[in-house]
Amino acid sequence: MMNCFEVRQEFAAFWRRELAPEQRSALVAHLKGCAKCDHAFRTFAMSAPVLHSAAEPPQRAAAERPVAKDSRARRPATVARGDYEPRRRGYAMSAAAMILVAASLAAYFSVTAPVGSLTDELSGTQEPAVQLFGSDLTPTSEDLAS
Amino acid sequence: MLGLAASRKTGWKLAVRPDEELITEILNGQTAAFSELATRHRPRVERLCQRFFSDPEVARDLAQECFIRAYTALPSYRREMPFGGWLRAIVTNLCYDELRRRRRRPEELIADFSAPEMQWIGLVNEATPEDIVGAAEERREAHDLAHRLLETLRPEDRTVLTLKDSEGLSVSEVAETMGWSVAKVKIRAFRARQALRKQAERMTASGRGRSQ
Numbered sequence: 001m002m003n004c005f006e007v008r009q010e011f012a013a014f015w016r017r018e019l020a021p022e023q024r025s026a027l028v029a030h031l032k033g034c035a036k037c038d039h040a041f042r043t044f045a046m047s048a049p050v051l052h053s054a055a056e057p058p059q060r061a062a063a064e065r066p067v068a069k070d071s072r073a074r075r076p077a078t079v080a081r082g083d084y085e086p087r088r089r090g091y092a093m094s095a096a097a098m099i100l101v102a103a104s105l106a107a108y109f110s111v112t113a114p115v116g117s118l119t120d121e122l123s124g125t126q127e128p129a130v131q132l133f134g135s136d137l138t139p140t141s142e143d144l145a146s
Numbered sequence: 147m148l149g150l151a152a153s154r155k156t157g158w159k160l161a162v163r164p165d166e167e168l169i170t171e172i173l174n175g176q177t178a179a180f181s182e183l184a185t186r187h188r189p190r191v192e193r194l195c196q197r198f199f200s201d202p203e204v205a206r207d208l209a210q211e212c213f214i215r216a217y218t219a220l221p222s223y224r225r226e227m228p229f230g231g232w233l234r235a236i237v238t239n240l241c242y243d244e245l246r247r248r249r250r251r252p253e254e255l256i257a258d259f260s261a262p263e264m265q266w267i268g269l270v271n272e273a274t275p276e277d278i279v280g281a282a283e284e285r286r287e288a289h290d291l292a293h294r295l296l297e298t299l300r301p302e303d304r305t306v307l308t309l310k311d312s313e314g315l316s317v318s319e320v321a322e323t324m325g326w327s328v329a330k331v332k333i334r335a336f337r338a339r340q341a342l343r344k345q346a347e348r349m350t351a352s353g354r355g356r357s358q
Contacts, residue, residue: 012311015279031275042278045270046346049282050197050292051311 002026007037011044015052162186165229172220180220184213187230191237197312198241198304200293208244212237234313235323238305242324245301259352262287271350291349298345303338306331 007030013019014027031038171179191212195205215236223232259267266287270278282288296304309320317335321328
């Protein structure tokens with residue numbers, strides 16, 4: 001007599017028809033009398049055609065609907081908007097991050113650049129910043145010298 | 147002709163040259179030997195791809211890609227491991243990458259069952275175990291639904307289950323194939339079985355609910 005553990009260990013062999021007739025009968029008899037193992041077998045049977053089948057998968061009949069290459073074709077209406085594709089979401093998030101970084105950099109330089117330019121001008125390493133910023137208020141090197 | 151006659155006389159094993167011999171020829175520039183090597187391993191490679199993807203076209207494409215990669219990487223092949231195992235590592239990693247690329251959400255699982263799929267779920271709920279096993283071999287929808295169920299798993303969970311259950315690899319062999327630790331494989335296998343059981347129960351319960 002097989003116990004529950006032994007029975008569940010033999011599910012795969014049963015599925016592949018590898019059990020000896022007496023083992024097969026013992027397993028079937030156990031499943032008839034044990035609701036938990038019977039439930040476990042029916043759960044197992046849902047994935048077994050792919051995971052445990054030794055045979056080639058049966059061919060699809062021409063009349064049957066084709067399996068969509070794009071998984072979106074099977075989506076329910078509630079999630080079929082096409083806007084949550086992980087890849088696309090990744091691209092969108094990358095683009096948003098890049099825009100944010102660019103905006104931050106622009107803001108940072110717009111604040112710090114005049115000071116840096118003035119320093120450079122004082123040290124004589126850069127042309128006056130007036131051309132760069134177009135402001136009459138920016139002192140020229142002549143102003144600073146006088 | 148002589149070789150054929152000899153092979154008929156002495157048995158087929160003499161006619162089959164070892165993988166290592168073919169690999170040596172390919173590395174020496176006789177690229178035609180790769181065709182023999184690919185023909186020999188193609189059925190196993192395609193079968194493994196079919197465990198990951200239900201669409202035969204996708205499985206064939208991946209098998210083809212696997213042989214291209216194998217050909218390109220052949221100079222790096224180390225002879226201490228069997229060529230079949232090396233090839234399996236290539237195809238598994240290819241399929242794993244593809245799974246990661248096209249992962250579906252678990253909520254898509256119970257979306258739209260076709261009539262044959264509903265019949266199959268009903269049969270799993272009601273029929274005897276022996277009838278279920280017999281029917282599964284003839285029904286394409288059993289295969290398709292199993293794929294839909296497996297698609298809800300994380301790619302690494304599915305890869306571990308496929309290598310362990312379908313290919314019969316041990317935990318350490320799976321770890322070696324994927325370049326993961328043994329502990330990771332054990333954890334993934336445990337979680338994969340839990341998740342698979344949960345999703346299968348959802349699927350059968352859904353079938354029961356719709357048939358009532």
